[in-house]
Amino acid sequence: MIVIKEAVKRFLDVNVLDHVNLTIEDGDKIALMGPNGAGKTTLVRSILGFYHLDSGSIEVDGLSPIKMRQRVLTNISFIPQTPPPIKLSLTELIEYVAKSSQVVPQAIFEEAKRLDLALEQNLSKPFFKLSGGMKQKMLIAIALAKKSKMLIFDEPTANLDPKAREKFYNLLEELDAKTSTIYITHRLEEVESLVNRKIYMDLGKVVEDERV
Incomplete structure (x- = not known):
């Protein structure tokens, strides 16, 4: 699905990605x-087309995430560690996702309910005014409802309480076997039962890539 060849990205003359x-x-x-x-x-932001590489290449299903970013992003959902300051109300956000990603709004409500997020009580609230945990649940609900071919989570449970973490991981266990997932994490013990591959990076290089 994703092929990365000799990827180099520099910031201030430092190779943050060093021939990956x-x-x-x-x-x-x-x-x-x-x-x-x-x-x-x-690396993840380069896959998503947020960053242009200084050299090397990335292809997602044979497409450049820079040149064909809109098509690439139709198949990927990214849940950042720090939710963006979206000013839309939850109603407006759901409508936007429904139109831009062809997601049935009811699917978002159903995933939110499974995460114990009471959407109906908060539809008029701007997203950026929600608590950290509610923002995280909303983004997860959208990602799961979208049924993307790839899900990317940056510290996925950083804002979730223990009960919400348990529900979140239970939902991930139900994903289609063909769905790819990447968990950027410092808590391997939390995702160990969900992964079949461990990749360790240091100083911009992949130093370990182990299938489990």
């Missing part, structure tokens, strides 16, 4: 680990 080579196939469930500054988030 990686292939991610359909159905891979990956724990992406490493210290802060290892290049994990930069």
Whole structure:
């Protein structure tokens, strides 16, 4: 699904990605680990087309995430560690997602309910005024309702309480076997039962890539 060849990304003359080579196939469930500054988030943002590489290439289903970004993003859902300051109300956000990603609004409500997020009581609230946990649940509900071929979570449970974490991981266990997932995490123990591959990065390089 994703082929990365000799990917280099520099910031202030530092190779944050240093000739990274990686292939991610359909159905891979990956724990992406490493210290802060290892290049994990930069790699993901390059896959999403947020960053232009200085050299090398990335292809998602044979498409460039820079040149064909809209088509690439139709098949990927990204849940960041820090939710964006979206000013839309939840009603407006659901309508936007429904139109832009062809998601049935009811599917978002159903996923939110499974995460114990009471959407009906908060539809008029701007997204950015929700609590951290509610924002995270909303983004997860949208991602699951979208049924993307790939889900990417950056520290997926950072804003969730223990009960919500348990529900979240139970939902992930129900994903289609062909769905690929990447968990950027410092808590391997939380995702260990969900992954079949561990990738460890340091200083912009992939230093370990193990199938489990």
